[in-house]
Amino acid sequence: MAMMTTGKRLMDSREVMVLEGVAMLGLSVVALCYTVEQRLSLLVPMALLLGFSGITRLIISAWFFRRGSAWRRLVQQSALTDLLAGGAAWLFLLQGSNRIVLLLGLWLVLSGYFQIRRYAYLRQQWPACTPAGLTGMLSVSMGVFLLADGQTHWLSAPLDLSIPLALIGLFKIYAFIKLGRIRQRSSTSAATTPQEPFPPYSTLNLN
16 A cells, blocks of 8 residues: 555656646746746746646546545645646736736646655655655745745846756656656566555545
């Protein structure tokens, strides 16, 4: 049961991670085409990205983790953060408020925090899953950088958005590949030793 539970956790950390990585790379390229005055339009793809990420995490938490488990609560908290940030993006868009740098910076900090917490759970049984923790720390660092850059303007537009998004996107894809190799080695090792039958998946329940 422990092997199956950990496999579910690793799957959650991998699959959503690579989707976010690809989406961030795409958003970083799109951001290069917008000036500061035009950035209000970037709130639309950002809201879609956050909404997709939040809904995906909610489905994964309900399908793969039993109600009341610490891991399910953690994934749901991360999902709600994504959905709230996505809702804030739509609100800013309706208000005509160009605060994408502030919103993205705060989301990166919170998203990185939850990634670090997932790594803290994973490393108990998967010590080699360091890329998951590094992804979280990079996200927090880039979020803090964006928040500070909004005041100091170390990087001018459009690089102030494109560089952090590209760095995190690339590292998420790298972490996805590394975690996949870890799971493959574990699966190969597990196949050579007797295992308990896998328990059935929990029923889909979003409560």
